[in-house]
Amino acid sequence: MTLITSSIVELSDLVDARYGGKALGLAELAAAGFDVPAAFVVADADPDALPADLAERYARLAPPGSGTTVAVRSSAAGEDGVESSFAGQYESVLGVRDLDELVAAIRRCVESTGSERASAYQADSGISGTMHLVVQEMVEARAAGVVFTADPVSARRDLAVVDAVCGLGEALVDGSTASDHYEVDRDGAIVTRMSGDRPALSDAEVGAVAAGAREAEARWGRPLDLEWAIDRSGRLRWLQARPITTLPGALDEMDSQVAGADHVYTRCNIGEMMPGAFCPLTASVSGQAIERAMQTVQVIAGFQKAYQDDRWLQLGYFSGHLFLNMTEGTALSSGILGNSLEQYSMSIAGRVVDELVAQPPKPFPVRLVNTVRLTTFAVSAGVAIRRLDRKLAAFATPSAPSPAALLAELDAGVELYDEATLTHVRSSSRSAVAANVLEETVVKEAVKAGRSEEDGRAQASALMAGGTDVESAVMLGQLDAVVDLLAADREAGQRFLDASPGEAVLALTGDSSAVARDLNAFLERHGHRGYRELCLRDPSWGDDPEGLGTIMQAMLRARLATGRSSRPARTHDDTQLSRAVRTLARMARKGAAGREGTKSRMVLVAHRLSRGYRLLGEQLAELGRLPDADLVFFFHRCELPELLSVPDTSEMVAAARARRDALPFQARLEFPDVSVGKPVPFVPQPPQGVEDGVIVGRPACSGSVEGTVRVATTVTEAQDLQPGEILVAPVTDVGWTPYFTLIAALVTDIGSSVSHGAVVAREYGLPCVVNTQGATRVLRTGDRVRVDGDRGTVTILAQTGQPVPEEAATPA
Numbered sequence: 001m002t003l004i005t006s007s008i009v010e011l012s013d014l015v016d017a018r019y020g021g022k023a024l025g026l027a028e029l030a031a032a033g034f035d036v037p038a039a040f041v042v043a044d045a046d047p048d049a050l051p052a053d054l055a056e057r058y059a060r061l062a063p064p065g066s067g068t069t070v071a072v073r074s075s076a077a078g079e080d081g082v083e084s085s086f087a088g089q090y091e092s093v094l095g096v097r098d099l100d101e102l103v104a105a106i107r108r109c110v111e112s113t114g115s116e117r118a119s120a121y122q123a124d125s126g127i128s129g130t131m132h133l134v135v136q137e138m139v140e141a142r143a144a145g146v147v148f149t150a151d152p153v154s155a156r157r158d159l160a161v162v163d164a165v166c167g168l169g170e171a172l173v174d175g176s177t178a179s180d181h182y183e184v185d186r187d188g189a190i191v192t193r194m195s196g197d198r199p200a201l202s203d204a205e206v207g208a209v210a211a212g213a214r215e216a217e218a219r220w221g222r223p224l225d226l227e228w229a230i231d232r233s234g235r236l237r238w239l240q241a242r243p244i245t246t247l248p249g250a251l252d253e254m255d256s257q258v259a260g261a262d263h264v265y266t267r268c269n270i271g272e273m274m275p276g277a278f279c280p281l282t283a284s285v286s287g288q289a290i291e292r293a294m295q296t297v298q299v300i301a302g303f304q305k306a307y308q309d310d311r312w313l314q315l316g317y318f319s320g321h322l323f324l325n326m327t328e329g330t331a332l333s334s335g336i337l338g339n340s341l342e343q344y345s346m347s348i349a350g351r352v353v354d355e356l357v358a359q360p361p362k363p364f365p366v367r368l369v370n371t372v373r374l375t376t377f378a379v380s381a382g383v384a385i386r387r388l389d390r391k392l393a394a395f396a397t398p399s400a401p402s403p404a405a406l407l408a409e410l411d412a413g414v415e416l417y418d419e420a421t422l423t424h425v426r427s428s429s430r431s432a433v434a435a436n437v438l439e440e441t442v443v444k445e446a447v448k449a450g451r452s453e454e455d456g457r458a459q460a461s462a463l464m465a466g467g468t469d470v471e472s473a474v475m476l477g478q479l480d481a482v483v484d485l486l487a488a489d490r491e492a493g494q495r496f497l498d499a500s501p502g503e504a505v506l507a508l509t510g511d512s513s514a515v516a517r518d519l520n521a522f523l524e525r526h527g528h529r530g531y532r533e534l535c536l537r538d539p540s541w542g543d544d545p546e547g548l549g550t551i552m553q554a555m556l557r558a559r560l561a562t563g564r565s566s567r568p569a570r571t572h573d574d575t576q577l578s579r580a581v582r583t584l585a586r587m588a589r590k591g592a593a594g595r596e597g598t599k600s601r602m603v604l605v606a607h608r609l610s611r612g613y614r615l616l617g618e619q620l621a622e623l624g625r626l627p628d629a630d631l632v633f634f635f636h637r638c639e640l641p642e643l644l645s646v647p648d649t650s651e652m653v654a655a656a657r658a659r660r661d662a663l664p665f666q667a668r669l670e671f672p673d674v675s676v677g678k679p680v681p682f683v684p685q686p687p688q689g690v691e692d693g694v695i696v697g698r699p700a701c702s703g704s705v706e707g708t709v710r711v712a713t714t715v716t717e718a719q720d721l722q723p724g725e726i727l728v729a730p731v732t733d734v735g736w737t738p739y740f741t742l743i744a745a746l747v748t749d750i751g752s753s754v755s756h757g758a759v760v761a762r763e764y765g766l767p768c769v770v771n772t773q774g775a776t777r778v779l780r781t782g783d784r785v786r787v788d789g790d791r792g793t794v795t796i797l798a799q800t801g802q803p804v805p806e807e808a809a810t811p812a
Contacts, residue, residue: 006051009041019043019132020075025241026134032219034212034238039136039159041075047107055099061137068137070096072105073240075132076113090131093119094168103134109133136452139237141168141229143200145179147213148244150223155247156443157680159191160184160210163530168229170748184210185680192683201230208236211651216241223247246618249658251319251666254280254636256312258678263327264356265316265675268349268771270324271753272731277320277666280659281538281613284637285414286534286606287322291315291419296422297429301374302366303331318679320666324348326356326674334359336371343440350698350752350771355676376431381426381594388423388601391416398612403619403644406612413609414637420602427591427598435591435753438463438584445581458699458790461762463577463585463755472756473763475529476737478522483552483741485515487559491690497556501549509545528607529600531715531735536610537633543611551738558723592759603734616640625649634659673750673773684777696780697772699792700751705767706797707744709783711776726787728775732757740764745787747775747794769794 009019014027023041030036042051051057062068074090091112093105093304110131145164150157163179172739180195188207201209209228217224220243227240272275274286294314298304304313316323333344345353361367395416398409446456486493492515496504508516509523527542541548565603577585617632625643626632634656635643643649669681690696710725712718715735721727727743729736731750737760740746746761751770761768769775775794779785780799787793 005049007043007045008051008057009043021242022075023134029238029241036238037137040293042133045131045133045700070420071136071138073134074109075134077130139229139231142232144229147209148216149213158186162206162209166200182206248661251662256317259313261677262699263322265679268673268750270322274322275731279633280636281633283317283534289418292418293422293425300377302370303335330359335362337367378429384423397608406616410612417605420605423603424598427594435588438588454791458702460700462702466653470593471600472760473739475526478576482519486556502546505545505549528604529734533603534606534633540607562723631656693796695772695775695794697792700753700787701761701768702790703767705745705786709779728779
C-alpha cells in the first residue's frame, strides 16, 4: 500500500484541476497576467504529515518580520468546478501570522471536511474529493468583493454584477455587512447601483473590476465568479476565479440576427398576439409563420422585392421574446397613399415613435399602384378564408406511427399554418384599415364640432361595439351559459366546486346532463383556444382540464355570490351620425369579427401541430433519442430531422436542456416598448405619463367606473379575481376572456382599439383603457381607481392601505 503524503505544489506548475478548482483558477489568472497575490498549494493536506519544506516555503511567502499575513483556503477536488462550487462548505482561515498559526489553520481546514454541512453537500452533489489547501498572501484591502460576469439571479450574460464592501471581502461572504451593488453592461455603463452615502468603490473602480472580469471570462470561455480586493494604494488584486454553476443556457442563444443597428423594434402589437417568452420550436414555427406572412404582404404590395427565407426582417426573436420590426414596416407609410409614419406608429405602439425615421416617400404613381395592390389584397380576404376552410376540413392532427413519417406530416401541416397565418394577416389588414379610417373620420368631425380629439377617439371606440359573431364574445357566451346552468342546479354546482378543477371538468364532460352537453359543445368549437394559444408547448383548454376548470370555478363562485349573469353586449345610438360614419362603423365591426375568426382558424392549426409535435417527442423518447417528450419543444424545427439521423444525440440533448432551463429566466425579462437595435432587457420603471395621480392611456371602450384594482401579470394570477374588481394586466389574449364576466373594467399596459381585450370589453360593456405603458407597475392590488374609458385615463383614488378620500367615495 502506497502512503500519500502532503507536498508543496507551485501555482505555475498547475495544468489541471487535480488540486481543486480554486487552485487552478488562481494559477490560470496568474498565467494570464492578472495581478494575483503570491500563493502555493499544500497538496493532499494532512496535518499529521505536513510537507518537509513547508516552513521554508512559508518563509518565502511571508518573511519573518515583514508583517505579511496569509489566508488558508480549501481547494478540494471537485470544489469550485464546472458542476459544483462547494462555496463556503469548508473552513477558511484568515490573518495567519506565523508557522504555528499556519499549522493550526491547516488542521482546522482539513477537519472541516467532516462537518455536517460539508458532508451533506458532498452527498447531495456526489463529490468526495481529496483536500488540498491554498496558502495565499493576504491583501490589506481598502475594499473587496465579488464580481459575476453574468447576473446569477436573472441569468443575463450581458450584465456583470459587482458587490463590494469596505475592508475585507469576508464581511460580504458571511453576510455581516450590507454590500454596495452594481450592474454593469457590456459597454461598461453602470445600469443599476445600490450604495450608501460612502460607497466602497468609485465608478472608475467599478468599471475596472467589471472589465477585468470580462477579460477573464473571455479567456475561460464561460461565465465566472471572481473575488477581488483593492489595496490601500488602489491596486486591484484577484483572489479567486471559478465558473458560475447555477446558470441555465444563454438566454440569447437562439436569437435572430438584428436586421439593422438603427432598426426600431417593439413588443407592442406582437406582444398581444404572442405574450411572454416562447420555446425555440414555437419561434421556428409560429414566429416564422408570422414572419413569412408579413414579408409576403410586403412583396405583394410592392414594398419588398422578394421574400427572404434566410432572414428575420419583419420580426425579431430575442431572449425568447418576439418583436415587431417597425423600421421594416415604415415602407408601408412611405409606399402608399393616405398613410404616414405618425399614423403607422400610433396604430402599432399607441404613440408617435420618435425613434422611428420615415423613409423617403415613393413617387405618386408608385404609391397609387401599391395602394391598389394592398387594398385589393386586404378586401379579397374572403376568398382566401373560404379556400382555407376547405383545407382545414381535410387537415387532421398529424399522427403517423413513426418519427420520420410524422415529421413529413408535420412539415405539410406547417405549410398549411403558413397559409392560415397569411390569411389572418390579410383579415387583420382589412380590420385595421376600417378601424383607422373610422377613428380618423370621427376625430376630424369631433374637432370640427368643437370637441377634443380624445372625445372623437372615445366615440370611435364606442361605435366599434356590437359586432356580430365576434368569436371571443361567442366563446365567452357559450362558456357563460354552461356556468349559468351549473349555478341554477345547486347540487351540480356544488359538486363542481368541491372537486379539483381538472376532475370537475372531466366528470362533467363524461355525464349525460344538459350542462355536460353544452360544455362538450363549447369544447368542440373552442377547445383549441387558450392562454398563449400560438405556443406549441402550452396546452389548450381542450388539453388542459385543470386550467379550464380553474376558470369555470372562479366564474361559478362569482355567479353564486352576485347572482349576476354575463353582461349583455353594448348598444349605441348611431342615428345622429352621418351615413358615411355609420357605413365605416359597420365595416369596422365586421372587420373586427373577421379578424377574430381568422385568428381562431390559425390557432386551430397551431393546436393540431402542437399535438403532433408532442407525439413526435413521445416517439423520440421511446426510441431513446430524447430523455423526455417535452424536450422536443426546445429544438429549432430544422434541427428535428437530425435527431433521427445523428448517431449520438447527447450533444443536441444537452443544448436543448440548456434552452429549457433558460426559458423561466427569459419569461421574467421585461423590455422597453420600443428599442433601437437589439432589444435589451431592463428593469421597468413607473411610466412617465402619470401626473397628479392620473395614468393616461388610450380609450378602448367608453364608460366610467370606480373599483378595487387586481393586478395580474399572468393569467395564473387572474385566478384570484373577485367580482367587480378592475383587472390591470400587461396584455390579454383569449385565455383571459372568461374572467371578463367577473370584472368591472379592464386596463392594460399595451394594446390598441382593435386588440383582443378592447374588442371583448366593448362586447361586454366594460370600460377599457389600453396602452397605459405601465399601469401594472404603478398600481397594486387593493388600490382604488376610477377608470374612464371615454378619456382613456385611470385616476388613483386611494393606494393600498390608505383611506378613500371623502370626495372620491361617490359612485361614478
